[in-house]
Amino acid sequence: MLPFTRPTLGDEEKRAVSDVLSSGWLATGPKVAAFEGALADYLGGGVDVRAFNSGTSALEAALIAGGVGPGDEVIVPAMSFVATANVVKRVGATPVFVDVDLVSRNLSVSGAERALTSRTRVLLPVHFAGRAADLLPLHQLAKERGLLVIEDAAQAIGTRFGDGHRIGGSGNPVCFSFHPNKNMTTIEGGALACSDGDFIRRVERVRFHGIERDAQGGVDVSEWGGKMNLPDVGAAIGLVQLGRLEAFNWRRKELAEGYLAHMPRHGALLLPEDAPGHSWHMFCVCVDFEMLGTTRPAFQERLGSLGVGTGIHYPAMHLFSLYRKLGYGPGDFPHAERIGEQTLTLPLFPTMTDQDLDRVCVAFATLLQGTES
Numbered sequence: 020m021l022p023f024t025r026p027t028l029g030d031e032e033k034r035a036v037s038d039v040l041s042s043g044w045l046a047t048g049p050k051v052a053a054f055e056g057a058l059a060d061y062l063g064g065g066v067d068v069r070a071f072n073s074g075t076s077a078l079e080a081a082l083i084a085g086g087v088g089p090g091d092e093v094i095v096p097a098m099s100f101v102a103t104a105n106v107v108k109r110v111g112a113t114p115v116f117v118d119v120d121l122v123s124r125n126l127s128v129s130g131a132e133r134a135l136t137s138r139t140r141v142l143l144p145v146h147f148a149g150r151a152a153d154l155l156p157l158h159q160l161a162k163e164r165g166l167l168v169i170e171d172a173a174q175a176i177g178t179r180f181g182d183g184h185r186i187g188g189s190g191n192p193v194c195f196s197f198h199p200n201k202n203m204t205t206i207e208g209g210a211l212a213c214s215d216g217d218f219i220r221r222v223e224r225v226r227f228h229g230i231e232r233d234a235q236g237g238v239d240v241s242e243w244g245g246k247m248n249l250p251d252v253g254a255a256i257g258l259v260q261l262g263r264l265e266a267f268n269w270r271r272k273e274l275a276e277g278y279l280a281h282m283p284r285h286g287a288l289l290l291p292e293d294a295p296g297h298s299w300h301m302f303c304v305c306v307d308f309e310m311l312g313t314t315r316p317a318f319q320e321r322l323g324s325l326g327v328g329t330g331i332h333y334p335a336m337h338l339f340s341l342y343r344k345l346g347y348g349p350g351d352f353p354h355a356e357r358i359g360e361q362t363l364t365l366p367l368f369p370t371m372t373d374q375d376l377d378r379v380c381v382a383f384a385t386l387l388q389g390t391e392s
């Protein structure tokens with residue numbers, strides 16, 4: 020069975036872990052410092068990076084460091100991994116959902132503009148599946164309204180944007196995830212990049228119990244902090260993975276281009292589009308199961324019987340019972356809801372072969388054969 024994703028880990032990563040285990044320093048230490056420096060260089064050198072034990076923690080710390088709390092509203096896309104909205108709730112603020120574009124699956128800028136109120140503090144776009152969100156108008160909007168832009172780049176390490184700069188290098192807070200299904204991994208882990216020194220210092224405090232040390236070695240805690248630090252074992256793996264990232268992303272791009280060239284064309288099948296700088300974290304299609312007279316579980320089972328595994332990324336968040344309590348319901352965000360009902364994630368990972376790709380395209384052609392197109 021071809022899974023929809025598989026991490027690429029080899030002897031170098033194993034050696035890196037073994038070295039850390041032998042070093043006697045297992046928690047946050049020299050490897051984390053080296054990883055943060057390497058990431059900052061990778062992002063273009065104009066930002067500081069702080070590593071976290073997850074992308075979720077990085078987002079939570081960014082909101083706290085941005086002073087976001089009860090009474091504040093944060094604009095989020097209605098379709099993302101639920102962490103994007105949960106972190107807003109976690110800091111006591113209110114997520115305000117906005118529909119996404121059906122093809123790019125990224126936040127609608129006009130929708131965001133319409134959703135602004137006097138309580139809006141943050142725009143929180145997601146770079147879905149490695150495709151850059153429409154950042155220029157979002158930054159413009161933020162500038163006009165005095166808002167902070169915090170980018171959820173959990174799926175976008177290596178994505179380039181507009182002028183060619185890497186997502187994460189622009190200076191505002193940008194958060195990455197290095198969960199095993201991402202384009203590179205630290206097992207669990209994440210990072211925050213930002214060019215504002217005061218913001219970074221606050222993020223550091225929030226990351227570790229609120230602890231602040233002065234030059235004389237004195238310690239103070241002036242605000243709450245959590246336990247969000249990355250261990251050195253993860254950072255050591257991350258350093259190796261970062262060195263391999265461009266090659267990983269190159270192969271992902273080749274495979275995505277292969278899908279775009281060879282997937283069958285059919286009225287029930289909506290393919291994603293390529294875009295400059297796309298890092299192809301996932302290849303997600305929409306399938307109109309109703310038009311095909313089937314259901315998603317039945318379709319997935321038939322693909323499975325042909326050796327093709329699939330994932331679902333993601334259900335619309337505003338329809339989760341937690342968020343319906345805020346007054347949301349079916350019909351609010353048609354694109355997010357359609358994606359939630361019709362999405363399938365196809366296999367895409369660097370060690371996937373051209374034959375694997377053919378197998379997926381042939382499986383789709385087989386299932387769509389004889390149906391009205």
Ligand SMILES: Cc1ncc(COP(=O)(O)O)c(C=O)c1O
Binds near residue numbers: 076100209
């Ligand atoms: C869009 C998005 N945001 C946030 C996260 C959370 O990252 P982590 O799993 O590292 O906490 C993920 C992880 O899948 C994600 O896809």
